[in-house]
Amino acid sequence: MGLLRKVLAWLSVPVICLFALLFYLARPFNPDNNRYLAWVIARVGRALLGIQCTVSGKDNIPTDRPTVVIANHQHNDDLFILGDLLPRRTVTVGKSSLVWVPFFGQVFWLGGNVIINRGRSTKAVAVMRATANAIREERKSLWVFPEGTRSRGRGLQSFKKGAFHSAVAAGAPITMICVSPYHDKTSGWSGRRESVSIRVLPPVETDGLTSDDIPNLMRDCHEAMQKTIETLPTSS
Template sequence: MGVIRKVIAWLSVAVICLLALVLYVARPFNPDNNRLLARTIARFCRWILGMKRPLSGAENMPQDRPTVIIANHQQNDDLLIVGDLLPPRTVAVGKSDLLWVPFFGQVFWLGDNIILNRGRSQKAVATMRATSDAINKDRKSIWVFPEGTRSRGRGLGKFKKGAFHMAIAAGAPITMVCVADYHGTTHGWCGSRDAVPVRILPPVETAGLTIEDLPALMKTCHEQMAEAIAALAEPPGTA
């Protein structure tokens, strides 16, 4: 039954994206389209799946100033878990392969999201640095999976530098979204009623930092996220 619910949920994503094309064509490259679409997908699909998503630290997500949001990336189902956490005027960083996904790729492009070719790392970093202009001038927040790929149960991977270059260049805070490990468990199928807890950590300020501070910033964020993810895996009352 769980597999059936998952198939229905992902078919629903395609249908929702198809319907959302009307909004995206009417308001092309408006970043708030992304927030509305992601919220609709996440909440509707979690309802189909019967998935609970306990959330702590919601007050830590900035709503009135741009931020660089980093989150751990386990599998495609992450969209269903964290999609409704986007603050206003948020765009995401994604691989160019996403453009070929029917309906989703089209709304991703029309949402003014940042599209990277991971095979060209230097160009990718340059693109993300240039995105700092969008943060400051256009008041956009940026959502990034800093591991660059899905972990598939292997734990929090090594971070790539792009998101941190971007945050330092813009002087924007980094907000960390930590999702409990759900790969390989009963809710790895996203078809059970087990909860997938999420915690948003207080923003790490980057104002005044320079490129020399980048390694320490990455280390701090990685340590804080790894600690939070481990704590989310502990049974209630043991943390």
Template sequence: MGMLRAILAWLLVPVLCMLGLVVCLARPFNPANNRLLGRMMAKTGRFVLGLQRPLIGAQYLPEHRPTVLIANHQHNDDLFVLGDLLPPRTVTVGKSALAWVPFFGQAFWLGGNVMINRSRSKQAVCVMQATSAAITRENKSLWVFPEGTRSRGRGLQAFKKGAFYAAVASGAPITIVCASAYHPETTGLLGRRRPVTVEILPPVETAGLTNSDIPDLMQRCHEKMQQTIDRLSVRTV
């Protein structure tokens, strides 16, 4: 049953993207497209999967202030766990190959999201620095998975610098979003799905910081995320 639910949930993603493309084409590159599609896919996916997602710290999700959101990236199912947590006017960062995924890639592009080639680290940092101007000028928020790839059960991986460059360059706070570790039952391969708890932490301010502060900022954010994930994961065992 778990496998059938997972297959159905993912089959619905391109269907929802096709429906969302109508809106995206009517208002191309509008970041509001991302919030709409994220909510559609997350709420539909959790319903189909029978997945509970307790949320702690929702008051720290900014509604009227640009921020750089960072979250741990475990599995493709992050879309269903985290997709409805985008603040208004949020763009996300993804690999450029996503543009070729039928329907999803086109919706992602039309949401004005940032596509980077992660094999070219210097280019990726330049893109993130340019994105900081959009945060300042266009009042946008930025969602990033700072590990750069899915952990697939290996625990929290080292962070890449791009998100922190963007935060420091724009002076925007960093909002840390932590999801408890997925269990085999959570991924839907076997048995009943266990809840995945998500906690949003108070903002980490970056005003006044410079590029020389980025290594310390990365370490502090990594420690905060790791400690929170460990605590949440013990609760859900």
């Protein structure tokens, strides 16, 4: 039953994106399209998977100014876990291969999201710095998984610099979203998934910081997220 739930959840994504494509074509490159789409995908996906999420600190997400959101990245299912937490006018970062995913890739591109080639890290940093202009001038928020790859629930990995370059260059606060470790565990005959705990930490201000401050900023954010993740309740 758990496998069936997962198949249905992921089959729902291209179907939702197919209908959303009309919305995106009517408002191409409007970053707020992403928030609506992510909300629908997350709610439908969690319902199909039978996942219960408990969120604390949601009021810490700035609503009156752009922010750079960073979150720990565990599985592809993060799309369902975190999708409905996007702030207004949020763009995200994804690898270039996502563009070729049917329907999802097309709306990802039309949403004005940041597409990077992970094999060229220096170029990725340059893209993040350029994104700072969009944060300042177009008042876009940016969502990044700073680990750069999935941990599969094995703990917080080291961070890459891109998100922090963007935040510092734009003078935007960093909002940290911490998710408890989770896996594909199911319970009972219905195949419902384990519950997930999420905590949003108060924003870290970057105004006045320079590139020289980035290593310490990365370290402080990593330590804060690591400590928070360790205190989050796991599955019930």
